[in-house]
Amino acid sequence: MRYFDDVRVGDRFTGGPVTVSAEDIIGFAGQFDPQPFHLDAEAAKATLFGGLAASGWHTAGLTMRMIVGSDAKLAGGYIGMGVDAVTWPKPTRPGDTLRIEGEVLEARLSAKRPTNGVARVRVVTLNQTDDIVQTLIANLLIPTRASLEALV
Amino acid sequence: MRYFDDVRVGDRFTGGPVTVSAEDIIGFAGQFDPQPFHLDAEAAKATLFGGLAASGWHTAGLTMRMIVGSDAKLAGGYIGMGVDAVTWPKPTRPGDTLRIEGEVLEARLSAKRPTNGVARVRVVTLNQTDDIVQTLIANLLIPTRASLEALV
Numbered sequence: 001m002r003y004f005d006d007v008r009v010g011d012r013f014t015g016g017p018v019t020v021s022a023e024d025i026i027g028f029a030g031q032f033d034p035q036p037f038h039l040d041a042e043a044a045k046a047t048l049f050g051g052l053a054a055s056g057w058h059t060a061g062l063t064m065r066m067i068v069g070s071d072a073k074l075a076g077g078y079i080g081m082g083v084d085a086v087t088w089p090k091p092t093r094p095g096d097t098l099r100i101e102g103e104v105l106e107a108r109l110s111a112k113r114p115t116n117g118v119a120r121v122r123v124v125t126l127n128q129t130d131d132i133v134q135t136l137i138a139n140l141l142i143p144t145r146a147s148l149e150a151l152v
Numbered sequence: 153m154r155y156f157d158d159v160r161v162g163d164r165f166t167g168g169p170v171t172v173s174a175e176d177i178i179g180f181a182g183q184f185d186p187q188p189f190h191l192d193a194e195a196a197k198a199t200l201f202g203g204l205a206a207s208g209w210h211t212a213g214l215t216m217r218m219i220v221g222s223d224a225k226l227a228g229g230y231i232g233m234g235v236d237a238v239t240w241p242k243p244t245r246p247g248d249t250l251r252i253e254g255e256v257l258e259a260r261l262s263a264k265r266p267t268n269g270v271a272r273v274r275v276v277t278l279n280q281t282d283d284i285v286q287t288l289i290a291n292l293l294i295p296t297r298a299s300l301e302a303l304v
Contacts, residue, residue: 028213031213031217032213032214032216032217033213033216033217033220034217034220035220035229035230036229037229037231047228047229048228048231048293055216056232057209057212057213057216060209060212061180061183061184061185061209061213062184064184064185064207064209065183065184065185065186068185068186068187076199076200077187077188077189077199078187079189079200080208080240081239081240082237082238082239082240083235083237083238083239084237085234085235085236085237086234086235086238087233087234087235088232088233088234141200
C-alpha cells in the first residue's frame with residue numbers, strides 16, 4: 001500500500017482490461033445519456049458516430065473502475081478532488097477491450113488538509129488497437145503516513 | 153430545436169430533478185467505482201466522507217442525464233468534445249434531489265468541422281439545499297442550420 005510519502009513524479013501505473021458489450025453501452029446510456037447514438041445501433045448509423053458508441057461518461061466510469069483495480073495501490077483509496085481535463089478522441093465501441101496507462105505528473109502537500117497530499121495524474125484509456133478513447137487529468141487526495149499514524 | 157446559429161453567449165438552461173437512493177449509489181459504485189465509501193454506509197463512516205457518498209462519476213452521469221433532458225433542446229444532441237474541468241465540492245448523498253443550471257460561456261465555429269459550432273458551457277449541479285455537488289465546463293459540438301440543410 002502506498003502513502004503520499006511513497007508517491008513520486010514520474011511514477012507509472014496500469015490497469016484493466018475491461019471489455020464492453022453493446023448491451024453495456026445501451027444500458028449505461030439508458031440511465032445516464034439517453035441519446036440515439038448511444039442507444040440504438042441502427043439510429044446511430046445516421047449520426048456523427050456512424051454506429052453505436054459509448055457515452056464518454058461510460059468510458060470515464062470504466063476508466064475509474066480500472067484505476068481502482070490498478071497496480072497504483074494507494075492508501076486511503078482513489079479520492080478525486082476534481083478533474084482538470086477529459087478528452088474523448090475516439091468513442092468506445094461495442095466489443096472494445098480497454099486498458100489504462102497512468103502517470104504521476106505532480107505531487108504536493110494539500111494546502112487545505114496538510115495531512116494529505118495531492119497527486120496530479122494523467123490516465124490514458126486505450127482500446128485493443130491502441131487507439132486512445134480517453135485522456136484524463138485528475139487530482140487525487142492521498143493520505144500521508146503520518147496522518148494514518150495519528151489515527152492509531 | 154436549436155441549431156448552433158441560435159446559440160448565444162449567456163444563454164441559460166435548466167434540467168432535473170433526479171433523486172438518488174442509497175441503492176443507486178451502491179449499484180453505480182459496484183460497476184464503476186468499487187470503494188468502501190461508495191459501497192457500504194457503515195464502512196464509509198470511518199472515511200473522509202463520514203458516510204455513504206456517491207462516486208463523483210455517478211454525479212457526472214446524473215448531470216449528463218439532466219443535460220439531455222434539459223430545456224436547452226440542441227439539434228443533433230449533446231455531443232461532448234471534451235471537458236475542461238470538473239469539481240466535486242460536496243458529494244451526492246443518499247436521498248439527494250439534484251438539478252442543473254447551465255450557461256453558454258463561448259460559442260465559435262469548429263475549426264475541424266466548419267459545418268458545426270462548439271459551445272463552451274458551464275453546468276452547475278445542485279442538491280435540494282442548493283449545495284453545489286459538481287461544476288462542469290464542457291465543449292459541445294452543435295450542428296449549424298446549413299449543415300442539416302446540406303443533408304436533405
